[in-house]
Amino acid sequence: MKHTIWTALICAACLTxxxxxxxxxxxxxxxxxxxxxxxxxxxxGWLRLRIFREDPGALFEGAATFDTNCLDxxxxxxxxxxxxxxxxxxVVIEGFNExxxxxxxxxxxxxxxxxxxxxxxxxxxxxxxxxxxGGITTLPEGLNISASLAKSIELCDAAADTACPEAHPxxxxxxxxxxxxxxxxxxxxxxxxxxxxxxSSCQAxxxxxxxxxxxxxxxxxxxxxxxxxxLSNGDAVFLxxxxxxxxxxxLPGNEQVEVFDxxxxxxxxxxISGLEGWSGAGxxxxxxxxxxxxxxxxxxxxxxxxxxxxxxxxxxxITDADELSDQLVIVDMKTNTGGVTTLPRPLAESIVxxxxxxxxxxxxxxxFDDLGAVETIGExxxxxxxxxxVSADCQPAGELAGIRAGGDAICTIxxxxxxxxxxxxxxxxxxxxxxxxxxxxxxxHLTIDGPLGSVNRARLCGSRLVGGxxxxxxxxxxxxxxxxxxxxxxxxxxxxEPLTVWPAVGPRDEDGDCWIAGGIGPDGNDSDGVxxxxxxxxxxxxxxxxxxxxxxxxxxxxGGPIGGALLYGGGLMLTGTADSGAVDIVRGVEVLKP
Amino acid sequence: MSAMKFVTQLAVALVAVGWxxxxxxxxxxxxxxxxxxxxxxxxxxxxxxxxxDKQDLFKVVRAALGSRDTIDLxxxxxxxxxxxxxxxxxxxxxxxxxxxxxxxxxxDRVFYSQVDKGTKGAYTxxxxxxxxxxxRLVHNATVKIASRMGVANGLEQQVTKxxxxxxxxxxxxxxxxxxxxxxxxxxxxxxxxxxEFAATGEVKVKRKLGKYTVEVKHDGYQPQLFxxxxxxxxxxxxxxxxxxxxxxxxxxxxxxxxxDETEFYETWWFWTxxxxxxxxxxxxxxxxxxxxxxPSPLGNASFSVDPQQAWRDYDVLGGQP
Numbered sequence: 001m002k003h004t005i006w007t008a009l010i011c012a013a014c015l016t017x018x019x020x021x022x023x024x025x026x027x028x029x030x031x032x033x034x035x036x037x038x039x040x041x042x043x044x045g046w047l048r049l050r051i052f053r054e055d056p057g058a059l060f061e062g063a064a065t066f067d068t069n070c071l072d073x074x075x076x077x078x079x080x081x082x083x084x085x086x087x088x089x090x091v092v093i094e095g096f097n098e099x100x101x102x103x104x105x106x107x108x109x110x111x112x113x114x115x116x117x118x119x120x121x122x123x124x125x126x127x128x129x130x131x132x133x134g135g136i137t138t139l140p141e142g143l144n145i146s147a148s149l150a151k152s153i154e155l156c157d158a159a160a161d162t163a164c165p166e167a168h169p170x171x172x173x174x175x176x177x178x179x180x181x182x183x184x185x186x187x188x189x190x191x192x193x194x195x196x197x198x199x200s201s202c203q204a205x206x207x208x209x210x211x212x213x214x215x216x217x218x219x220x221x222x223x224x225x226x227x228x229x230x231l232s233n234g235d236a237v238f239l240x241x242x243x244x245x246x247x248x249x250x251l252p253g254n255e256q257v258e259v260f261d262x263x264x265x266x267x268x269x270x271x272i273s274g275l276e277g278w279s280g281a282g283x284x285x286x287x288x289x290x291x292x293x294x295x296x297x298x299x300x301x302x303x304x305x306x307x308x309x310x311x312x313x314x315x316x317x318i319t320d321a322d323e324l325s326d327q328l329v330i331v332d333m334k335t336n337t338g339g340v341t342t343l344p345r346p347l348a349e350s351i352v353x354x355x356x357x358x359x360x361x362x363x364x365x366x367x368f369d370d371l372g373a374v375e376t377i378g379e380x381x382x383x384x385x386x387x388x389x390v391s392a393d394c395q396p397a398g399e400l401a402g403i404r405a406g407g408d409a410i411c412t413i414x415x416x417x418x419x420x421x422x423x424x425x426x427x428x429x430x431x432x433x434x435x436x437x438x439x440x441x442x443x444x445h446l447t448i449d450g451p452l453g454s455v456n457r458a459r460l461c462g463s464r465l466v467g468g469x470x471x472x473x474x475x476x477x478x479x480x481x482x483x484x485x486x487x488x489x490x491x492x493x494x495x496x497e498p499l500t501v502w503p504a505v506g507p508r509d510e511d512g513d514c515w516i517a518g519g520i521g522p523d524g525n526d527s528d529g530v531x532x533x534x535x536x537x538x539x540x541x542x543x544x545x546x547x548x549x550x551x552x553x554x555x556x557x558x559g560g561p562i563g564g565a566l567l568y569g570g571g572l573m574l575t576g577t578a579d580s581g582a583v584d585i586v587r588g589v590e591v592l593k594p
Numbered sequence: 595m596s597a598m599k600f601v602t603q604l605a606v607a608l609v610a611v612g613w614x615x616x617x618x619x620x621x622x623x624x625x626x627x628x629x630x631x632x633x634x635x636x637x638x639x640x641x642x643x644x645x646x647d648k649q650d651l652f653k654v655v656r657a658a659l660g661s662r663d664t665i666d667l668x669x670x671x672x673x674x675x676x677x678x679x680x681x682x683x684x685x686x687x688x689x690x691x692x693x694x695x696x697x698x699x700x701x702d703r704v705f706y707s708q709v710d711k712g713t714k715g716a717y718t719x720x721x722x723x724x725x726x727x728x729x730r731l732v733h734n735a736t737v738k739i740a741s742r743m744g745v746a747n748g749l750e751q752q753v754t755k756x757x758x759x760x761x762x763x764x765x766x767x768x769x770x771x772x773x774x775x776x777x778x779x780x781x782x783x784x785x786x787x788x789x790e791f792a793a794t795g796e797v798k799v800k801r802k803l804g805k806y807t808v809e810v811k812h813d814g815y816q817p818q819l820f821x822x823x824x825x826x827x828x829x830x831x832x833x834x835x836x837x838x839x840x841x842x843x844x845x846x847x848x849x850x851x852x853x854d855e856t857e858f859y860e861t862w863w864f865w866t867x868x869x870x871x872x873x874x875x876x877x878x879x880x881x882x883x884x885x886x887x888x889p890s891p892l893g894n895a896s897f898s899v900d901p902q903q904a905w906r907d908y909d910v911l912g913g914q915p
Contacts, residue, residue, distance in 0.1 A: 118894070138901075140904035143901075214905055218913070221913050
């Protein structure tokens with residue numbers, strides 16, 4: 001195999017200035033291995049590195065044991081010697097622009113806890129992720145080890161394709177003229193890569209050694225159509241969802257729960273006792289109950305998501321879903337315990353609303369009929385979960401006005417005695433209002449006053465509709481503001497660009513707005529767009545994800561140095577041509593620091 | 595820890611792309627205006643090389659031309675040379691033809707090069723440079739190159755023969771001196787070099803090779819005393835942060851030194867071509883040294899913000915492959 005390093009020229013074009021932050025898109029072609037290296041200065045014109053023995057807090061106000069003060073940012077890696085030894089230290093790196101070096105001009109901030117400075121001659125190497133202020137940062141994943149180990153040498157014989165000097169065993173010569181002679185580690189099997197990292201693998205198409213998942217610097221595994229939230233200590237949590245794909249079929253992963261520890265900046269696989277029997281994966285209902293408890297309702301253990309058509313005619317379908325789950329799972333992140341309660345019937349795509357710290361309302365969904373066929377239902381259950389408990393007591397709670405699956409709902413008054421339910425069906429009954437009295441609901445279809453049609457897979461941000469499909473197709477529905485007035489739903493359009501399907505929706509911020517990321521766009525393609533939906537529509541914003549995705553999980557950090565940051569993790573991407581139906585699962589997190 | 599005085603030294607083994615570019619801009623800022631020669635560098639010709647090899651070599655030529663402060667490098671013609679020749683009614687790539695070509699593109703000089711394969715792996719370079727106004731060749735050389743690896747070097751040497759050393763190369767030849775640059779955070783801090791007053795606030799001076807003692811003083815602040823070493827053709831920079839005498843205990847801080855590494859890789863083209871990979875390996879070295887004893891044990895660690903190198907992280911055990 002002939003390897004070609006494309007990096008240099010491609011990335012040179014990405015440079016916009018001395019402190020530019022740029023990366024190059026992937027895209028191997030013509031059967032050659034493309035060597036991709038991001039060309040980031042990493043920091044701005046100035047850099048400050050500090051080390052703390054104690055948690056420095058959100059503002060790094062603690063006493064540092066080491067402080068470089070302002071330095072010219074000439075490097076991305078720093079070897080520090082003669083610093084205080086010891087475990088559990090924090091390193092903080094701040095990048096400033098070229099003009100000056102003060103907090104107001106900070107353009108990036110990075111921190112890393114759980115650092116141990118050891119005595120002796122073998123220093124440990126730590127990666128410090130830098131988070132861009134007001135931008136999106138892609139956490140490390142899919143690392144090309146070969147690229148990072150490429151060695152510039154005087155000469156090698158590319159024609160022979162293997163003729164790197166003996167000092168570089170396992171390296172392949174890169175074909176070019178001076179100054180582009182490189183010896184690059186190459187592989188034919190993953191065992192060839194073990195010398196670099198025990199979990200690295202050989203990318204067969206290129207012959208490079210890669211480390212796809214540099215956990216704990218990123219999620220340990222992909223995650224699609226799962227759930228996210230935040231914990232009372234500020235950490236972000238990822239729950240459920242599909243974790244892998246095999247022969248086009250989405251399957252559960254191995255990590256039911258992962259946590260982003262905002263104190264250390266590292267991800268953690270969180271083992272929750274009591275969830276050994278949990279079989280549900282994606283397409284489950286979900287509600288954050290408060291006090292770090294989360295309810296996950298039903299779901300399917302596996303499914304195929306396929307698509308057909310292209311452009312605005314694209315249709316995306318969940319097909320061949322099986323093993324509908326009849327489990328209601330309570331996860332208590334404070335005690336790292338969980339419990340599985342059996343629901344009266346299997347459910348997927350139910351609408352779940354938190355009623356109080358100790359109860360959730362489960363409405364509608366897809367289930368099996370008496371003959372074993374999948375049907376959409378309108379039944380509801382009110383599930384009580386006592387404080388500190390992880391098991392639920394679910395009682396029938398009446399029925400919706402109509403059957404729904406894949407809708408969304410919000411309480412319209414504080415005690416949740418009235419609930420707006422939107423979408424989840426393909427007819428004119430786009431929304432209904434549900435009254436909850438004495439543990440029983442009664443639904444009433446709303447008269448729609450404004451531009452709102454039928455919406456599947458509806459997603460709400462407060463009372464704004466920010467995501468959804470028209471039937472099985474892509475969105476033609478525009479984002480709208482919804483206001484219940486008696487039996488009428490007043491609808492105010494918030495823009496003309498149709499909604500995306502399965503976007504990642506963040507929580508409402510202090511202004512009541514949400515950040516929306518990705519989804520399948522009205523053009524039929526998965527989107528990389530990120531925007532903030534305000535009460536005046538989507539705010540103009542140039543942000544984009546590094547990779548288009550839909551069905552991603554939004555978890556958010558509410559404390560620490562990147563408090564307020566949104567973590568977009570996992571998701572799916574369309575990988576084939578118009579009617580191939582091929583999707584792939586996405587790993588890794590991108591961090592939006594608004 | 596308040597009574598202790600620490601000196602932080604930073605040695606940067608290699609520098610990043612952006613910094614090189616910035617340094618270049620700074621260096622040029624103070625030089626007097628000079629009329630530049632407009633040079634039209636033609637694409638590499640020759641029937642034996644692949645298109646990619648020609649492109650690679652052309653990058654080298656353009657980089658070499660572009661690194662001369664005296665040259666204003668023009669955008670090369672987008673059309674094939676043969677098409678240009680037909681338009682200009684040229685019969686051969688001679689002085690007359692290249693002059694017409696230069697006049698068309700408003701050049702003062704035209705740099706033409708041709709690379710042909712010889713026997714036993716050797717190559718032949720033909721390099722012609724024409725003075726457009728005078729319509730005559732100012733350089734016409736045929737050079738034999740023993741092997742493929744020497745082709746690029748040969749072209750660079752031809753550029754040097756015609757246009758002289760690049761500014762960077764000339765600087766790197768300054769073997770007997772270097773520069774000391776001191777930047778204090780207080781504008782009226784007094785800077786002394788080898789006990790001689792040099793400036794207040796900020797200074798950059800040329801000095802012979804060797805070690806120099808620098809002292810930065812300001813009333814009410816802890817004086818900073820440190821040593822810098824001047825190395826050939828380089829600038830040793832220290833950013834000095836003065837700390838108030840009443841400041842109490844604080845972090846290890848003080849001066850931070852950044853040593854420019856220039857030499858062979860200082861030309862911009864080198865970085866645009868391979869800077870990406872090399873930049874991945876750039877490592878700064880920060881040494882915290884103490885002037886008096888510290889009872890706590892000392893250790894070492896490496897910290898990097900480079901995502902591509904994240905697999906080296908001590909804690910990275912990896913997740914699902």
